[in-house]
Amino acid sequence: MKLHALLMCQEQVWLPVLVGALEELEMGKERCASAEEALELLALAHYSALVVDFSLPGAARVAHMARLTPAERRAVGVAMMDARTKIAGTFQAGANFVLHQPPVAEQLLGSLRAGRALMLPDRRRSPGQRAESLVYLRFGDMRPVPALVLELSEDGLSVQAAEPVPAAELPIRFMLPATAQVIEGVGEVM
Numbered sequence: 243m244k245l246h247a248l249l250m251c252q253e254q255v256w257l258p259v260l261v262g263a264l265e266e267l268e269m270g271k272e273r274c275a276s277a278e279e280a281l282e283l284l285a286l287a288h289y290s291a292l293v294v295d296f297s298l299p300g301a302a303r304v305a306h307m308a309r310l311t312p313a314e315r316r317a318v319g320v321a322m323m324d325a326r327t328k329i330a331g332t333f334q335a336g337a338n339f340v341l342h343q344p345p346v347a348e349q350l351l352g353s354l355r356a357g358r359a360l361m362l363p364d365r366r367r368s369p370g371q372r373a374e375s376l377v378y379l380r381f382g383d384m385r386p387v388p389a390l391v392l393e394l395s396e397d398g399l400s401v402q403a404a405e406p407v408p409a410a411e412l413p414i415r416f417m418l419p420a421t422a423q424v425i426e427g428v429g430e431v432m
Contacts, residue, residue: 245290245361246270248317250280250304252295256322259345260293267354280304284311290361291354292317294337296327302335309336318357377401379412379429398429407431 247264251257252275264271269290274280277300284292284307292308294301305319321337322345323329332340338360339353378386379401387407393400414429 244268244270245358246272246288247291247293248280248283248289249273250275250277250292250294250298250301251322252298255343256295256345259347259350262347263350263354266351267358269354277301277304281307284308284317288315289317291320291357293320293322295322296332296335297322297324302331305332305335305337318360320353320357377414379403379407379414401429 245267247269249257249260249271251260251273257273261271272283272289274283275298277298280292280294280300281304283289284304292305294305296302296305301321305321308317308319311317318339319335319337320339320341321327321332321335322341322343323332324343329340339357341350341353375391377389377391379389387403387405389401389403389407391399391401409431411428411430413426415424415426
């Protein structure tokens with residue numbers, strides 16, 4: 243999934259650093275210079291990140307409105323602030339991360355990397371049911387690794403393995419609790 247950021251800034255000092263960090267993280271970008279334009283763009287499209295210069299008029303309103311969007315469409319808020327900006331105000335408006343002037347590329351890159359996990363959509367769509375059952379995970383020709391099913395849902399199951407599990411698709415086989423029903427399938431490690 244391609245991540246996109248909306249940049250509300252006029253500050254020429256911030257722009258090269260922002261563009262460089264977003265390019266390094268392979269994130270798309272769109273830039274606007276006013277609160278009205280930012281609100282219009284947020285209404286029309288989904289952005290993974292909203293980077294707002296809090297020295298601009300209406301910046302707090304943009305961050306606040308972005309925070310009111312539904313959770314599945316909510317952008318991660320990054321506030322750019324100068325010495326006059328109150329840090330509490332940026333967090334109250336909805337910022338998840340705060341960057342101070344002068345811009346430091348490593349700081350911005352670190353904040354965006356940390357926020358990346360928040361930008362990715364939650365893959366769990368349906369509620370899970372708590373379950374405890376033993377399963378065996380097979381990795382090629384190796385012996386099966388025992389694991390415990392923690393949660394079962396319409397879209398998958400959550401297991402806790404006794405050993406580290408490689409990130410890959412793997413065959414899985416288990417019995418439903420209190421039955422003789424064997425379930426076989428392929429699991430994806432997340």
